[in-house]
Amino acid sequence: MGEGEGDDDIVELNHPPHKGVILFVHDLKELGFGLLSIITALSIVAIIISIAGINPIEAYQALIKGSFGSINGISETFVKATPLIFLGLGITIAFRGGMWNIGGDGQLLLGALGATVIGVYLPSMPPVLHIALSLVGGFIFGALWAAMPGFFKMRRGTNEIVITIMLNYLATFLIAYLVSGPMKDTTQLIPVPQSREIVESAVLPRLIPLTRIHSGFLIALAAVGVVWFILERTVLGYEIKAVGVNTDAARYGGINIFNTGFVVMLLSGGFAGMAGMSEISGVHHYLLDGISPGYGYLAIAVALFGGLNPIGVVFSALFFGALNVGAESMQRAVGVPTATIYLLEGLVVIFVLARHILKRRRRSS
């Protein structure tokens, strides 16, 4: 990309906070801070819930009972955490590389589309092969959806935040169109807007009978290993982090900013696409409207709370997964809408930000 060198000048990448917010299990101080911020956020939400006329103790009892009170609750936590891990990894790569990818939702939907196409329209084949193909399909579709904002960001300095958000809306409309039009399952007695089911060989096997935990969770853990390896043990990872910390220094150090930034977006979109694949192949088995209730935005909280660290993302995703499952039973029991979780997430992100700043101040003074 020799001709890209001149254009590098207009691209200024972002430097989001990642040092000092790492929620690592071995760092007791960070763990303590993480717990403290959750407790504070829960207390604030409790006050607001009680102002809204609902008993917060009953609400939280329902929340804890829902997520930890039964085998089903615990297994649902893992089901919900799986897409969040993939998405959190995508966000982690993007933010570490200085790219604001807010398009996780759209990339997830496209990944789901890719997996559905491969699962529905390809003939039956050995499951390992079919699942591998679905995974690749999900990755590629997600990566392609992120390619456009990545390209224009690096070539023309176009703001990637708003484009990735707009692409979330477009992806929603695209899926709604496909499942009510060209991909609609017309064999049903009463046709509803959804695609045909993927064939048996494309289904991710369940891990525990009678629960919905599926092997997508194991793939997510493998992806954590892959992302950790890329970031910590490869030249590409070094370049991604160098660009994310200081674009100018990376440029003078001889790193091709265009290529690195573009690859960051492809990888980020690809992992988000794998979240869509795991939702289709592991949970729904057919494509339908509304498979992502804002997971892309949730994943930003997951990634930041996980300290933009692949291993941190796992714990963070499990925590937010449990919260989501609990919130559903809270809605059933006392009528607190599940969207209240967003309030909690917003608060947690604010605490993470504040913590980062206090640390920075202490260091500089």
Place this chain on the structure above:
Amino acid sequence: MFLEKVLTVAFISGVLGAGMRLAMPILFAALGEVFAERSGVLNIGIEGMMLTGAFCGFIGSYLTDSPWIGLVFAILGAGLLSLLHAFLSISLGADQVISGIAINLLALGLITLLNRAIFGLRLIPVSAANFESIAIPGLSEIPILGPFLFSHHALVYIGLILVPIIYIVLFKTTFGLRVSSVGEDPRGAEAVGVNVGRIRYICVAIGGVLAGIGGITLSLANLSLFKESIVSGRGYIAIAIVMFGGWNPVSVLGAALVFGLVDALQLYIQSLGITQLPSQLLISMPYVVTILFLIIRFGSSPPSALSIPYIKEN
């Protein structure tokens, strides 16, 4: 066949009138964002501030039967939320994008919770007194131009009058010059005695207030109801329009109108009931236009200190 339906005075004046109304929520939010960004603060949180304005305004009117008291509620609600962004990004020097995302999450959760607590889940949405249409005598009778400019609810006129006022404030007053100096070179501005933090606080607050007015324009003027998806990306679209409009209120008005007209056009084409055109394709048009806005850049470049926290040297 298609052209026969479209090239009628009724269709064209309908699209123009609706386009003006649909441009307004985004115009208000974008004008506010012009202040914030010119002072160097990116406010992604205007999506959540619009939602807050839409809800608080609705509640205000629901309780008092006056949309004008609703307006005060909207201004207070969104204004307060903008102070949180100001505190995080100016006082603490936090990352502005993440602060904005946090505020959007927070607002979505809080407003949904309050909405369900107050109104519960209902099949038929509650309604409240909304801004009534005021046709300007004489002028509103002019064909095509009348429906476009002179027969709207009060907020449209307020929005249109605000554009030249904000232009003058930003480009012809000392305050406007200070805003620019703070956004371009905060250290230099501080050196000549400008209080960087205070100017930025004021600008972010103005941004929040205007986003709140944009929100109430959605819930009490263009529609007469509140739902949690009422903003659906218009705050982000306003940010795109500010960039496309080169941080200038007059160009921002132009860009907002283009957006509004495209939105109105797709709604009107949908109402023609042409089955060959999938509705999803039409709905996506405004979002596609927004992406084009972002990709096609004009000469103007953003304020130099945009989204860079300013930390005083001691």
